[in-house]
Amino acid sequence: MNTAPNMITFLSRQTVTAATPMILAGVGELVGELSGVINIGIEGSMLMGCIAAYTVTGVTGHGTAGLLAAMVTGMVMAVIFAAATVWGRADQIVAGTAMDLLGVGLSGMIWMMYQNWRENLGFSTALPHGSGFSPLAIPLLRDIPFVGPAFFEQYLLCYLTICLCVGVWWMLNHTRLGLIIQALGDAPEACHAAGVRVRLGRSMCLLFAGTCAGAAGAYLSIMQTHAFAADMTGGEGFVVLALVIFGRWKLPGLVGGCLFFGLINSLQQTLQTARYTSQNSVLHALTHVPFQFFQMLPYLAAIAALAVMSRNSPGPRYINIPWPSAKT
Amino acid sequence: MMIARIFRQIWNTATALTLAALVCAVVLVLAIGAAALLGYPPLRVADLWLHGAAGSWYSLSSSCADACPLLLTGLAAGVAFRAGVLNIGAQGQFLMGALVAVALSTRMMIFHQPALVIATALTGGALAGGIWGLIAQYLERYRAVPVVLSTILLNFVALYLVAAALQGPLQAVGTAAAQSPEIAGKYWLPLFVPYTDFHIGIILAFMLSVLLWVVQERTVFGFESHVVGLNPDTAKAMKMPVAWRQFQIMFISGGCAGLGGAIQVLGQVHFMTAHMGDYGYAGIAVALLGRLNPLGIILSAVFFGFLDTGAFRVEESSLALPHDLADVIKAVVILVMLVLAGISLRRSRRAAKSERTTSAETPSA
Numbered sequence: 001m002n003t004a005p006n007m008i009t010f011l012s013r014q015t016v017t018a019a020t021p022m023i024l025a026g027v028g029e030l031v032g033e034l035s036g037v038i039n040i041g042i043e044g045s046m047l048m049g050c051i052a053a054y055t056v057t058g059v060t061g062h063g064t065a066g067l068l069a070a071m072v073t074g075m076v077m078a079v080i081f082a083a084a085t086v087w088g089r090a091d092q093i094v095a096g097t098a099m100d101l102l103g104v105g106l107s108g109m110i111w112m113m114y115q116n117w118r119e120n121l122g123f124s125t126a127l128p129h130g131s132g133f134s135p136l137a138i139p140l141l142r143d144i145p146f147v148g149p150a151f152f153e154q155y156l157l158c159y160l161t162i163c164l165c166v167g168v169w170w171m172l173n174h175t176r177l178g179l180i181i182q183a184l185g186d187a188p189e190a191c192h193a194a195g196v197r198v199r200l201g202r203s204m205c206l207l208f209a210g211t212c213a214g215a216a217g218a219y220l221s222i223m224q225t226h227a228f229a230a231d232m233t234g235g236e237g238f239v240v241l242a243l244v245i246f247g248r249w250k251l252p253g254l255v256g257g258c259l260f261f262g263l264i265n266s267l268q269q270t271l272q273t274a275r276y277t278s279q280n281s282v283l284h285a286l287t288h289v290p291f292q293f294f295q296m297l298p299y300l301a302a303i304a305a306l307a308v309m310s311r312n313s314p315g316p317r318y319i320n321i322p323w324p325s326a327k328t
Numbered sequence: 329m330m331i332a333r334i335f336r337q338i339w340n341t342a343t344a345l346t347l348a349a350l351v352c353a354v355v356l357v358l359a360i361g362a363a364a365l366l367g368y369p370p371l372r373v374a375d376l377w378l379h380g381a382a383g384s385w386y387s388l389s390s391s392c393a394d395a396c397p398l399l400l401t402g403l404a405a406g407v408a409f410r411a412g413v414l415n416i417g418a419q420g421q422f423l424m425g426a427l428v429a430v431a432l433s434t435r436m437m438i439f440h441q442p443a444l445v446i447a448t449a450l451t452g453g454a455l456a457g458g459i460w461g462l463i464a465q466y467l468e469r470y471r472a473v474p475v476v477l478s479t480i481l482l483n484f485v486a487l488y489l490v491a492a493a494l495q496g497p498l499q500a501v502g503t504a505a506a507q508s509p510e511i512a513g514k515y516w517l518p519l520f521v522p523y524t525d526f527h528i529g530i531i532l533a534f535m536l537s538v539l540l541w542v543v544q545e546r547t548v549f550g551f552e553s554h555v556v557g558l559n560p561d562t563a564k565a566m567k568m569p570v571a572w573r574q575f576q577i578m579f580i581s582g583g584c585a586g587l588g589g590a591i592q593v594l595g596q597v598h599f600m601t602a603h604m605g606d607y608g609y610a611g612i613a614v615a616l617l618g619r620l621n622p623l624g625i626i627l628s629a630v631f632f633g634f635l636d637t638g639a640f641r642v643e644e645s646s647l648a649l650p651h652d653l654a655d656v657i658k659a660v661v662i663l664v665m666l667v668l669a670g671i672s673l674r675r676s677r678r679a680a681k682s683e684r685t686t687s688a689e690t691p692s693a
């Protein structure tokens with residue numbers, strides 16, 4: 001980490017690692033918003049994914065089982081949210097806040113009970129050795145200078161996320177299904193006239209979003225950190241919401257935004273430690289800045305990005321308007 | 329005529345209250361049922377919960393003291409939602425209010441006069457919360473940033489700002505933790521029943537909600553802000569100052585949350601850490617359960633205060649049932665109330681729109 005090339009390699013790899021869960025949750029949220037439903041509560045779904053993956057991996061010893069459990073949990077959260085908003089016509093913003101509260105409360109509760117249960121049985125609450133995921137290096141490709149480790153020495157879920165991005169981008173732009181999803185959010189009455197069941201379609205999009213958010217949670221707990229802590233998502237779900245707007249409801253923009261925030265996040269983490277060891281006088285002067293200001297940076301950057309980008313980007317027209325629109 | 333109107337108002341409030349009470353009862357029964365399924369003895373849980381929340385004068389007072397910040401954040405959410413300003417940032421405004429109040433009562437004590445210090449700390453806290461809210465409203469008005477997102481993001485900014493201040497200029501001597509020194513006893517909010525937690529902040533919050541009810545129901549300002557919430561287009565057509573009303577509402581809303589933070593530190597905890605509880609988020613549930621009506625919010629805040637205090641007592645007991653169960657109950661209450669009572673801002677907006685079209689059609693027909 002002393003020389004510049006090493007620094008670039010390190011930072012680029014950290015950036016991709018930090019951006020992956022945001023991209024994953026963001027792709028799901030994007031599809032959901034395009035279909036006309038904004039889910040403020042993906043933070044809660046991600047937290048539930050974290051705890052589900054961690055406990056199931058801890059009990060079974062298989063990371064794959066944990067990942068699957070997280071995806072199913074995300075789906076269950078999505079079913080609740082869809083039942084309230086799409087079928088129950090609840091306000092999406094407030095219902096989303098409730099989903100966030102539900103995720104925070106339920107994950108904290110499960111975590112405390114899991115700890116008690118494991119300790120009563122005499123087990124450790126840490127993951128069994130080797131059960132979490134570790135990075136999967138692709139031979140040869142990972143030796144590419146600078147960017148090799150960033151893209152070819154990552155967790156399994158990161159490669160899957162890249163495939164998912166390409167797949168969803170193609171689906172949205174080049175298939176009938178993609179057209180239908182966008183029409184659900186822009187002209188539901190046209191969908192209705194064409195024989196597409198609007199509420200069913202929106203529910204399916206939400207299910208997809210929930211699965212993605214659950215998997216993103218699993219990435220945080222059993223891949224990136226191998227640990228669980230209360231509120232471990234730390235607002236990442238909310239930043240994702242901002243990034244969907246920042247990317248103007250387009251997938252490439254969203255991915256770009258996520259990478260940018262991954263970069264800011266890894267930069268601030270690196271700066272926090274580098275300022276003490278560096279000989280550079282500018283960097284060294286930063287030692288007087290409280291570390292909380294570094295932690296604040298991603299959120300300030302999100303607000304700034306919104307302030308710059310959100311003009312003249314209306315987004316899907318029917319966000320937060322239940323179908324059928326008129327009272328019947 | 330007048331009597332009939334008042335009677336109808338009482339009747340509406342009564343049905344709303346019955347509905348809310350029913351939802352609460354069903355959710356509570358479900359929660360105790362869930363505890364039973366998880367292997368906790370249900371009757372003992374219910375017993376501990378009730379006794380912890382209202383078993384003695386002291387526990388009754390701590391429930392009310394816990395309801396006080398909930399009432400103020402609930403008012404913050406209620407006032408804002410009624411005017412269509414989706415302020416989800418009561419948590420950040422609450423923290424900023426608490427921070428300023430702590431600064432004014434531990435570092436900058438005006439003339440060292442208790443009455444003056446308390447008054448400035450409470451006012452300063454309310455102003456800080458209001459100004460923190462205005463940032464979000466400014467970003468929406470002039471930069472088209474949705475208030476929902478900016479308020480949430482500002483919550484995190486406030487959290488780190490508070491942590492930085494508590495480890496910097498406001499840190500207590502002789503500790504490494506992010507913690508302020510304890511406020512001197514003479515600057516605490518006075519108690520109106522000695523040896524309990526009944527402090528005058530509770531009375532203040534109660535009076536504020538009655539005042540807000542009067543403003544909402546009996547003044548032009550309250551009427552106009554409601555119209556702005558129901559349908560901004562109509563409000564604009566009626567020559568109402570829409571943007572100005574939204575700014576005012578945001579300031580009042582943020583001010584309520586900030587005052588809640590100030591009262592919490594001066595009246596209840598007497599020092600500050602970065603972990604002040606999730607009062608801001610819980611306030612949304614309080615407001616919805618109270619159907620955005622300041623008087624309803626008093627009842628729902630008291631209910632949630634009892635819920636929280638009881639949950640902490642159950643956790644402290646030998647049963648060790650996690651108190652997060654109370655958060656889960658709150659979330660379920662919001663979802664059920666949203667669907668059952670139809671507190672949908674958009675729906676009322678659409679209903680207003682359809683009424684407008686029908687009334688426009690009537691004269692021509």
